[in-house]
Amino acid sequence: MKALLAPPDPTGLKVIATNVVKHYGESDPSRPPVIRGLSLSITEGEWVALMGDSGSGKSTLLNLLAGIDTPNGGEISIGGESMIAKSEKERTLFRRKHMGFVFQFFNLFPTLSVLENVLLPARLLHFDKKQAKQQALSLLGEVGLFGKDHRFPSQLSGGEQQRVAIVRALIHRPRLILADEPTGSLDHDTGEGILALLKKLHQRDRPTIIMTTHSLDASLHAQRTIRIRDGQILPENQEFSH
Numbered sequence: 326m327k328a329l330l331a332p333p334d335p336t337g338l339k340v341i342a343t344n345v346v347k348h349y350g351e352s353d354p355s356r357p358p359v360i361r362g363l364s365l366s367i368t369e370g371e372w373v374a375l376m377g378d379s380g381s382g383k384s385t386l387l388n389l390l391a392g393i394d395t396p397n398g399g400e401i402s403i404g405g406e407s408m409i410a411k412s413e414k415e416r417t418l419f420r421r422k423h424m425g426f427v428f429q430f431f432n433l434f435p436t437l438s439v440l441e442n443v444l445l446p447a448r449l450l451h452f453d454k455k456q457a458k459q460q461a462l463s464l465l466g467e468v469g470l471f472g473k474d475h476r477f478p479s480q481l482s483g484g485e486q487q488r489v490a491i492v493r494a495l496i497h498r499p500r501l502i503l504a505d506e507p508t509g510s511l512d513h514d515t516g517e518g519i520l521a522l523l524k525k526l527h528q529r530d531r532p533t534i535i536m537t538t539h540s541l542d543a544s545l546h547a548q549r550t551i552r553i554r555d556g557q558i559l560p561e562n563q564e565f566s567h
């Protein structure tokens with residue numbers, strides 16, 4: 326039987342990191358770790374902005390939480406499941422099923438149409454084709470791309486391409502959205518459009534969202550801001566709750 330598009334439980338996943346350490350330069354022990362005993366807890370369906378200076382470890386942390394990279398120490402639990410205990414294959418399958426990624430650099434496949442790009446994750450998960458197409462066209466319409474589903478990425482503006490990438494990241498209604506500078510390369514209005522879309526999806530499905538950003542405006546869409554400095558979370562009293 327083919328899977329339906331809506332997840333069985335649309336509630337976001339709880340994310341817990343405990344004493345996580347990551348260092349890249351094993352060959353050079355004098356280099357300090359990029360993530361230094363970092364702990365955080367993000368509750369089901371919470372939308373968190375992760376802020377910090379360039380090089381403070383935001384993208385590294387997202388990659389660790391996603392299981393794209395593995396830490397040198399510590400524990401990461403997503404939805405009650407240890408990401409560390411999983412094999413790489415298990416992590417990939419978990420990621421594909423439950424997570425959606427919104428990156429600053431949106432790698433759309435240039436030889437695939439907008440619709441084909443958007444349908445890729447649904448295809449990987451063997452969703453019902455007809456239902457996936459309906460969902461794709463509806464989401465594309467919501468982000469102002471009605472009628473552009475047969476175009477190729479090169480025939481779209483940068484902002485339009487970013488919106489396609491977001492629809493692709495969210496087509497399977499993930500329970501955890503990891504967004505790395507989702508508005509970084511966009512003009513203010515397009516960026517606000519992306520945030521409005523995230524907000525709509527957050528209200529509808531209540532996924533957990535972790536969004537890195539340098540923008541105070543963007544962070545105000547989140548329920549909480551967590552600040553990271555030199556691979557460590559700043560203490561509670563230096564966090565900002567909105």
Ligand SMILES: Nc1ncnc2c1ncn2[C@@H]1O[C@H](COP(=O)(O)OP(=O)(O)OP(=O)(O)O)[C@@H](O)[C@H]1O
Pocket residue numbers: 349350359377378379380381382383384385386
């Ligand atoms: N694959 C890698 N190999 C070696 N060092 C790396 C690697 N990736 C990141 N780093 C280093 O780790 C540190 C943290 O990088 P990271 O990209 O996580 O920071 P960031 O907070 O996301 O920065 P930005 O806001 O500029 O995106 C930086 O000093 C960076 O040079």
